[in-house]
Amino acid sequence: MSFYLTYFAIGIGLFAFSAVFALVGVYAERKVSAFIQDRLGPTETGKFGMLQTLADGLKLIQKELIVPTAADKLLFIMAPAIIFIAVYMGFAAMPWGPGLVPTSLNLGLYYVFAIISIETLGILMAGWGSNNKYSILGSMRSVAQIISYEIPAGFAIISVVMIAQSLNMQTIATQQGILSTEGVKFFGFWDVSKIGGIFAWNIFRAPHLLIAFVIYFIASLAESNRAPFDIPEAESELVAGFHTEYTGMRFAFVFFSEYSMMFLVSMISVVLFLGAWNTPLPNIGAVHLADWTTGNGWGIIWILIKSLALVGIQMWIRWTLPRLRVDQLMSLCWKVLTPLAFACMLISGIWRVFLM
Amino acid sequence: MNLVQMLFYVMAFITLASAIFVAVSKTLVRSIFMFFITLFAFAGLYVLALADFVAITQIVIYVGGILVLILFAFMLSGRETLDALQKQKNQFISANKVAALFLAAIFFIVLLNMVLKVDADHLPWITNAIKTNNVITPTSITTDNIGINLMTRYLLPFEAISILLMMALVGAAHLSRKEQTL
Structure with a gap:
């Protein structure tokens, strides 16, 4: 029965990770935004304001949970839980190291893609349950946006799957480094199976995957409702979008899921395009940097550094770019990203057949 | 009863209970959200x-x-139409439900007949598959099998469906286009 204990431990560990990440993420977001806007950000609570998010959390726990009189109570109460669970379940299939993956599903990537799409249902539930026009407008905008951007994201993913020939995230991760068994070629001509490092990452195995990576990154910004795609919670038009009516811990759960989603989509792009838990350092002659820096401990460190770097870029973009209008958003998705993603898929097929 | 059987009964119960809720519930939105649970249990x-x-x-x-x-369709339709829908007389047996009841009864008889007649444990193709070891185990990869079959044995139906889908897409694009005066 002891393996059941392991399952529970992993589940609780992932939950604790997403909670801690939300705390650190909110603090980082406030400091980054302050830096970009030439302010100081939180400074009072703790050294450099580091306890600020902890204090915010304490405040949120103490707050009263208000349910509006006209709300559909059941849907209103269930929505934040569904939004959070949808994101949290996605972490089940993510690989953290060469032998370190919560569940090594052979359909892992497809599963993550499916489970993320459930979030839209939770958002609609929150919007309808609140019985508030801002909430429902926000949730409908959010869902329209997420459904549209799932198409370029899906085709960018398919172009990786066609190169990797597997839906198992651990297999995709293993192929991008020195542990690969099928041989890795840099740009299709230079055999780097023994060199590894940054040259073996998917974006360098096939150059068009670099475009696919950018497409997936833009689509993932839209899927996690981050600026410049944050019209669902456009403060100047919709108060706070679909979570206008939420207070206390329910609001905290909506917030948790936004930050977990940021990390999850960054981790997916790292696994698919940026070498997953593989080291960026190549073997150079007698200096076997790649051999020395591959392992379970190193794996966790590399994947954390890469994912956090992408989260950092997401924050940077949020505080730099203005919000897109709805029609601009849709024409970007359907007229630019979707045709490009189709082209990537086509090139992937040709690349796999003739160059690998 | 082992764990798999227990899980089967739990899932089956959730499916049936939520499906009944979908059919019986008076608030339309709740039945749609309940349908989500039915699909998940499925x-x-x-x-x-x-x-x-x-x-x-x-x-x-x-x-x-x-x-x-x-x-989406539900939220875009006005409140008046929805209220009219919900104020329908909700008698269990009424004259305008005869056709539906008849259809349901016939379908039920067909299903019952099939369940009683078929000997599910000793179907010839199943015993044959077990004999030749042509079975799927919990660790085997199912997607390869599906992909190969779609591209060889079922290629014609697959292509027919893709043409049908493309026709639907072209039709949808045509319908949603703004009328242009030439």
Whole structure:
């Protein structure tokens, strides 16, 4: 029965990770935004304001949970839980190291893609349950946006799957480094199976995957409702979008899921395009940097550094770019990203057949 | 009773109970959200039948696509039409339900007949498959099998469906286009 204990431990560990990440993420977001806007950000609570998010959390726990009189109570109460669970379940299939993956599903990537799409249902539930026009407008905008951007994201993913020939995230991760068994070629001509490092990452195995990576990154910004795609919670038009009516811990759960989603989509792009838990350092002659820096401990460190770097870029973009209008958003998705993603898929097929 | 059987009964109970709720509930939105639970329990049943690809496809297409579209249609329609829908007389047996009841009864008889007549444990193709070891185990990869079969044995139906889908897409694009005066 002891393996059941392991399952529970992993589940609780992932939950604790997403909670801690939300705390650190909110603090980082406030400091980054302050830096970009030439302010100081939180400074009072703790050294450099580091306890600020902890204090915010304490405040949120103490707050009263208000349910509006006209709300559909059941849907209103269930929505934040569904939004959070949808994101949290996605972490089940993510690989953290060469032998370190919560569940090594052979359909892992497809599963993550499916489970993320459930979030839209939770958002609609929150919007309808609140019985508030801002909430429902926000949730409908959010869902329209997420459904549209799932198409370029899906085709960018398919172009990786066609190169990797597997839906198992651990297999995709293993192929991008020195542990690969099928041989890795840099740009299709230079055999780097023994060199590894940054040259073996998917974006360098096939150059068009670099475009696919950018497409997936833009689509993932839209899927996690981050600026410049944050019209669902456009403060100047919709108060706070679909979570206008939420207070206390329910609001905290909506917030948790936004930050977990940021990390999850960054981790997916790292696994698919940026070498997953593989080291960026190549073997150079007698200096076997790649051999020395591959392992379970190193794996966790590399994947954390890469994912956090992408989260950092997401924050940077949020505080730099203005919000897109709805029609601009849709024409970007359907007229630019979707045709490009189709082209990537086509090139992937040709690349796999003739160059690998 | 082992764990798999227990899980099967739990899933089956959730499916049936939520499906009954969908049919009986007076508030339309709640029944749509309850339908989500039905579909999820269905996906669980597929997983128990070792059809994991079908299970996840069910979630992607039905939960992520169709259910959200139903909700969209629901939210875009005005409150008056919805109120009119909900104020319908809700008698269990009435004259305008005779056709539906008749259809349901016939379908039920067909199903019952099939369940009673078929000897599910000793079907010839199943015994044959077990004899030749042509079975799917919990560790085997099912997607390869599906892909190869779609591209060889079932290529014609596959292509027919893709043409049908393309026709539907072209039709949808045509319908949603603004009328232009030439």
